[in-house]
Amino acid sequence: GQNIDQPTEMTATEGAIVQINCTYQTSGFNGLFWYQQHAGEAPTFLSYNVLDGLEEKGRFSSFLSRSKGYSYLLLKELQMKDSASYLCAVKDDYKLSFGAGTTVTVRA
Amino acid sequence: DGGITQSPKYLFRKEGQNVTLSCEQNLNHDAMYWYRQDPGQGLRLIYYSQIVNDFQKGDIAEGYSVSREKKESFPLTVTSAQKNPTAFYLCASSIGFRQNKNIQYFGAGTRLSVL
Numbered sequence: 001g002q003n004i005d006q007p008t009e010m011t012a013t014e015g016a017i018v019q020i021n022c023t024y025q026t027s028g029f030n031g032l033f034w035y036q037q038h039a040g041e042a043p044t045f046l047s048y049n050v051l052d053g054l055e056e057k058g059r060f061s062s063f064l065s066r067s068k069g070y071s072y073l074l075l076k077e078l079q080m081k082d083s084a085s086y087l088c089a090v091k092d093d094y095k096l097s098f099g100a101g102t103t104v105t106v107r108a
Numbered sequence: 109d110g111g112i113t114q115s116p117k118y119l120f121r122k123e124g125q126n127v128t129l130s131c132e133q134n135l136n137h138d139a140m141y142w143y144r145q146d147p148g149q150g151l152r153l154i155y156y157s158q159i160v161n162d163f164q165k166g167d168i169a170e171g172y173s174v175s176r177e178k179k180e181s182f183p184l185t186v187t188s189a190q191k192n193p194t195a196f197y198l199c200a201s202s203i204g205f206r207q208n209k210n211i212q213y214f215g216a217g218t219r220l221s222v223l
Contacts, residue, residue: 004150031209042198042214043151050208087150094158094205095166096212098143098150 002026002097006088011105012078020073020086020102028092034062034073035087037101043087047073078106111135114199114215120223121186121193129184129218131199138204140182141212144168145196154197157182158205186220194222 003025012018024032031050035043049055049064049071061074075082085101112133121127133140139158143151153166157176171190176182182201186193196219200212 008148033211040196040217040219042216045211045213048209048211089151091210094164095153095156096151098152100148100150 002090002092004088004090004097004099006086006099006102008100009103009105011107014078014080014106014108016078018075018078018104020075020088020104022071022073022088022099024069024071024088024090024099026069026090026092026097029066029090030093031091032062032064032071033089033091033096034060034071035089037085037087038083039085046086075104080106080108082106112199112201112213112215114197114218116218117216119218119220121220122223124188126185126187127220129186129197129199129220131182131184131215132180133182133201133215134180135201135213136179137201137213138179138206139202139210140176141200141202142166142172142174142182142184143198143200145198145217151198154184193220195220 034046037043047062088099089096142154157163
C-alpha cells in the first residue's frame with residue numbers, strides 16, 4: 001500500500017521562505033513529484049526527484065532522501081500568488097499516489 | 109494550443125442517472141488517467157490507460173466506466189452504481205510508461221454534483 005503524509009496547512013509572510021515536508025511509505029518507488037494547485041484549478045507540475053539530493057528551479061527547490069522516505073519542497077521569496085495547495089506524489093511503475101496536499105497561505 | 113480539455117466544467121446528476129465526463133488531449137500522449145478529488149483528501153486514481161484500446165482499474169474504479177477508442181479521448185462515465193459521486197474530477201495525460209519521468213499534465217477539471 002501507499003502512505004504519503006504532508007502537513008495540512010502552513011502560513012507564511014510575503015518574502016519569507018516556507019518548507020513543506022512529505023514523508024512516504026510505498027510499495028514501490030520510481031520518483032517523487034511536487035504539484036501546485038490553486039483552488040478550483042488543475043494541478044501544475046513543479047518538480048521531479050528520483051535520485052537523492054536537491055533540485056533547484058528558480059524560487060522553488062525540492063529535496064529527496066530515499067533511505068528516509070522523505071522529501072521537501074522549499075519556496076523562497078514568497079509571493080501572494082504562491083498561495084495554493086502543494087501536492088506530493090510518489091510514482092511506482094505506472095501510477096502516481098498523492099498525499100492530501102498542503103495549503104499554503106501567504107500573508108502581506 | 110496544446111493541452112487537455114475537460115468538459116463540462118460543471119455537471120449535475122439526477123438520482124439513478126449515468127453521466128459522462130469528456131477528456132480530450134492534443135499532446136500526442138499515449139497514457140491517460142482519471143482522478144477524483146474530495147476535500148481534505150489526495151487525488152485518487154479511478155482508471156488509467158497506457159495505450160489505445162487498453163485501460164486498467166485504479167484504486168476506486170467501482171461505479172465508474174471508461175473507454176479508450178481513440179488516442180486523444182478518454183471519457184469517464186459515472187454510473188448510477190456510484191453512490192457518492194459528488195467530487196472534482198481531473199483528467200491527466202502523459203507521454204507514456206516508456207519514459208521514466210512520465211510527467212502527468214492535468215485538465216481544468218469537472219465539478220460533479222448530485223441534484
